[in-house]
């Protein structure tokens with residue numbers, strides 16, 4: 229089976245009702261990104277951050293995977309698929325994908341603020357700031373905030389390096405290191421990019437499909453099935 233890597237950003241979940249980042253003037257669901265998504269903010273107002281991610285978890289509970297997530301899941305019948313996502317939601321899992329690299333962490337998990345140990349799955353449960361983890365640290369969302377390492381980056385880069393086909397969906401390619409991943413693709417690896425808007429120019433040749441994720445994936449599925 230050919231190796232298909234699908235790199236996704238907020239746009240793949242937009243049609244599931246989850247807002248993108250840079251379409252909302254630097255606000256993330258009405259919060260200032262600097263106050264809820266940076267490691268420095270955890271020292272300043274951790275309670276606000278816990279509340280913010282509790283809200284995101286509550287929202288995720290009622291969101292459903294859309295057709296794009298589902299088509300990516302279905303493609304496992306024909307390809308060896310790895311999803312590399314910048315999204316913290318679990319809509320790829322629920323859409324049927326089984327091999328997912330969550331570069332920026334996972335909303336349904338928590339960990340200790342001491343070196344991100346004691347990772348636990350809490351599903352959609354909410355928690356109060358002040359709860360302790362087994363190692364005596366403070367419980368925090370298992371999210372990669374700005375200013376933190378991206379531990380799964382090398383695993384993601386390796387997947388892209390081995391890809392026979394690369395598909396990029398719904399990311400403004402603004403945030404590094406994730407945005408640099410496409411440059412790991414082999415020179416002859418076809419790259420498809422699905423986004424309704426003009427995306428930052430890339431120096432690699434890509435085939436643009438200027439559509440929303442659901443329509444774009446419907447079109448792309450037909451093309452991919454011809455070259456499986």
Ligand code: APR
Nearest residue numbers: 237238239242248249250314398399400401403425440441
């Ligand atoms: N289908 C496909 N793409 C869409 C759709 C849609 N229905 N709606 C919007 N988009 C596109 C936008 O045109 C934009 O190019 O999705 C992209 C979203 O870009 P961003 O909001 O910048 O999101 P993303 O690239 O995922 O952000 C990367 O930044 O804030 C951090 O850690 C956060 O993971 C996030 C990272």
